[in-house]
Amino acid sequence: MRKNEENLDKLCESTAKTIFNLYFTTRIDQQEKAFLLNLLGTVASGKHRELFKALEQWLEATIDDEVHEIIHATIVNVDLTSEESIADAVRIINELLAYEQE
DSSP: OHHHHHHHHHHHHHHHHHHHHHHHTTSSOHHHHHHHHHHHHHHHHTOOHHHHHHHHHHHHOOOOHHHHHHHHHHHHTOOTTOHHHHHHHHHHHHHHHHHHHO
């Protein structure tokens, strides 16, 4: 088990460095950086699987740019410490993706 924890720590450290590199090279903004770092912490803790499923579906979907921007804005504004905020974001993403499938 200790080896898995070490691997997770290395992965998290590497991912955090990548996030900061993206921020410092202006490929992501402050809000996106904050969200990604919070998301990294959430991944490391193993919480909020429903959010990750919605994100996966979003990444796999073929959607129009306007819907993509709405989902992006929803995601970067979610409060990962609030179950209600996460549930609202998942609901919005799922509804938008379902609408796009029609």
